[in-house]
Amino acid sequence: MQQDRSRARQQRILDAALRVFSRKGYRDASVDEIAGESGTSKGGVYFHFPSKDVIYLQLLDRTVARLQDKIEEAMAEHDDPIAKADAALLAVLRTFDKHATLARFFMVEALGAGRQFQRRMAETRAEFAAIIREHLDAAVDQGIIDPLDTEVAAQAWFGALYEVITGWVLVRKPERLEETYAALRPLLMRSVGAEEIRLSTLIKS
Amino acid sequence: MQQDRSRARQQRILDAALRVFSRKGYRDASVDEIAGESGTSKGGVYFHFPSKDVIYLQLLDRTVARLQDKIEEAMAEHDDPIAKADAALLAVLRTFDKHATLARFFMVEALGAGRQFQRRMAETRAEFAAIIREHLDAAVDQGIIDPLDTEVAAQAWFGALYEVITGWVLVRKPERLEETYAALRPLLMRSVGAEEIRLSTLIKS
Amino acid sequence: MQQDRSRARQQRILDAALRVFSRKGYRDASVDEIAGESGTSKGGVYFHFPSKDVIYLQLLDRTVARLQDKIEEAMAEHDDPIAKADAALLAVLRTFDKHATLARFFMVEALGAGRQFQRRMAETRAEFAAIIREHLDAAVDQGIIDPLDTEVAAQAWFGALYEVITGWVLVRKPERLEETYAALRPLLMRSVGAEEIRLSTLIKS
C-alpha cells in the first residue's frame, strides 16, 4: 500500500535523523542535513513530520520503546527479582554496545538538547529507574535482600550504568562496553546487600 | 584601579552567563541576553571575552575549580581514605544544594552543549572520578576494603551521585539534596565492601 | 521549469549586485542592499550564493567573459595584427562607454576591494595584456613593426587605456569615452612604431 511506503519513508527519515542528531546534537543538526542523509528533500521531511522537535521526540520515544522491549525480553528469562534487575541492566548495556549511535544520541546529546525535551528525559529516566526499583522492592518483599531505600538504590544503579556508558561513548574505552559489566555487577549487587548470583545464569542468553 | 574594575566586570559577565546558560543551555542562550543580564552591552561582553565558547569554557573551568576546592577542603578534615572519599561526595552534594543554578549548568546542560565541549567534559568527569579512585586505592592498600576494580567503582560512585543530583535538578525532589545522602551513602559503602562509618563523624562540619 | 526560474533569479541577483558594488564598493555594499535591489530577501540571496565573496567573484568572471567576447568579436573582423589589437581596445572602450556601471565596478572598485580578490585581478590584467601582446608579437613576426619588448608594450597599452577609462569614470569627461580614442590611438601606434592605419577601416563596424 501507499501507507507502507509512507511508513518506510518515515522510518528512513528517523534513522537518518538519529545519525545526524547523534553526530551533531539537536541544535547543530539541520533539517537540510537530515533530509540529505535520508535521501529526501527538506519538503519531504516536512511532509512526514510537522517540525524538527517532533522528529526528535519521536526518536526519543522509539529509543525508549526499543530499550524497554529489550529489557522485558531479558527479564522474562529470570524469576529471581535481583536477577531480573540485573538482566535489565545487561540488556541495556548490550543494546548500546551494538548501537553506539543510539548510545551517543540518548546518553550524551539528549539531556542538554534543550529545555523542551527535559521533562520528557526526566520522565524517561524515572521510568527506567522504576523498572529497577520494582524488582528491588520485590526482592525486599521476598526477603532476598534487607529493606532499603529502593528509590535511591534504583537511581544509583541507573546512574552508575549511565556513567559507564557515557564514559564509553566519549572515550571509547574499553573496546567493548560489556566487559565493564563484569566489574560493575558485583558493586551493584553488594550495594543492595545481595548475594552474588552466578553470572552463568545471566549470560546464558 | 582600572584592572580591578575590569576583573569585576568579567566576574559579573561570568555570573550572568552562568545563570543564562543554566536557564537556556548553551545554544539557546544568546550573547545579547548574557549582556543584558550582566548590565553590559554586547560589545562589552566581547571586549572581555573573545567568543561565546570561551565564556562557556571559562565557566566550566571556574566551576570545576570551585568544586575541587570544596572537595579538598572537606577531605582535609579526615584521615581515613574511605571517609575522605565519602566527605568529597558530601561536599559536592552540598555545593549543588546551595547553588541549584550551578547544578543545572554543570549536570544537565554541559554534556550536550556541543561537540566542542565534550572532550573537556570527559576530562572533567575523569578528574572527579580520579579523586574518588585515589582514595579507594588507598583504602585497598591500607586493607580497609578488599581489592576491587577501583576505576569502575569510582565511575559508579560518580555516576550514582550524578544521577541523584540530576534527578533533583530536573524534578526538585527531595526538597533538600543532602537528605538523599543518608540513603545513598550506605549503598556506596556496601558497594565497595566498606564497613559503615558513623555519619556523625562526617557531618560535624 | 524551476531551473529556468532559478537561473533567472541568479541573474537578477548578479545584476543587482553589480549595481550595488559599483555604487558602493565591495565593503560598503551590504548583502541586504543587494537583496533589496534584486527584489529578493537576504535568505534568497544566500540560497543562490554561498557568500558575498562568491557573488563578487562571479561578477568578476562574468565581466571578464563578456569583455573577452566583445574583444574576440571585434578582432575577428580584421586580419592585420595591429588592427586586431587596435580593434580590441576600441571594443573595450565601447563596452564601458555603454555600461558605465560595469566600468566603475571593474576599473575603480575591483582592485582595492580586498586582498582576497587581488590575485584574481592580477590574473585578469595579465590575461588582457596577453591578448594585446599576442598580436604585437604577430606584428613583429610579420615585419609590420620593429622588434620591441612586447610584454612591457602590452602593459603600457593596457595601462593607458585603463587610465583613460578610470578618468572618465571618476570625472565623466569627456561625455563619450569613445571620443578620447581618436587622440589615444595615434599615441599607441607610434609607441610601437606602427604606421598609421586609416581609422576608417576600424570604425566601419
Add this chain to the structure above:
Amino acid sequence: MQQDRSRARQQRILDAALRVFSRKGYRDASVDEIAGESGTSKGGVYFHFPSKDVIYLQLLDRTVARLQDKIEEAMAEHDDPIAKADAALLAVLRTFDKHATLARFFMVEALGAGRQFQRRMAETRAEFAAIIREHLDAAVDQGIIDPLDTEVAAQAWFGALYEVITGWVLVRKPERLEETYAALRPLLMRSVGAEEIRLSTLIKS
C-alpha cells in the same frame, strides 16, 4: 618641546597606518591595529586624529607631497622639457621601488578604498598628469615635438606607468621596478614623437 613630541607621535601613527592600510586596505584595517602597530592605544590615536578617514586622507596628502618633492627635485636637473617629464616618471618609479609599502597603498588600495576618497584620488591623478602635460606642452611650444593632444598623452603616460607599477606590486616581477623603465621609456618617447634622448643624461643622478 611638547609640540615636537606630539608631532613625532603623529608621525609614528601615520607610519604605522601606512603599513596597516597597505597590508589590509582601508576597510579591513582597524584602528586597533594601527594603534598597536604604532605603540599607542586606541585613545591615543583618537587624540591625534579625529577619525580613521582623516588618517587616511593625511596619508594620501603626505604621499602625494613626497612624490611631488621627488619629482621637482628630479626635474630641476634638466632643462629639456621632455627630459623633465621623463625624469619625473623615473623619480616616481624609483620612489616606489624603494618603498613597496607606499606603492601598494597608493597604487592598489587607494582607489577602491571607498567613495569618500575617490574625489581626492581623481584630483591627485589629475595633478600628476598635469605635471607631465605641462612639460609636454612646453615641448610642443619649443618645437621639440609635433603638436598633439597633450592631455590624453599625459594621461596615457601616467596610465602606462601606473600599470607597470601595479603589476610589480601585485606580482613582484621584475625584481627591480626600475629595470622595466629601460623598455618603457622608448615607448613613451615614441608615442609623442620625441627623439631618443641619451639615457646617460638622465641616470647621472
Add this chain to the structure above:
DNA sequence: GATGAATGAGACTTCATTCAT
C-alpha cells in the same frame, strides 16, 4: 596626554518553516 573599557549600530550568515510548482 594616554589608556582601555564601553557602546551600539550594523555586518555576514544560518536555518526552521512555508509554499508554489
Add this chain to the structure above:
DNA sequence: CATGAATGAAGTCTCATTCAT
C-alpha cells in the same frame, strides 16, 4: 507526494567612536 526556492527572524561577531579614569 516531492522538490527546492523563498522568507525573515535571530545569532555571533566587528569596530569606529566616546569617555571616565
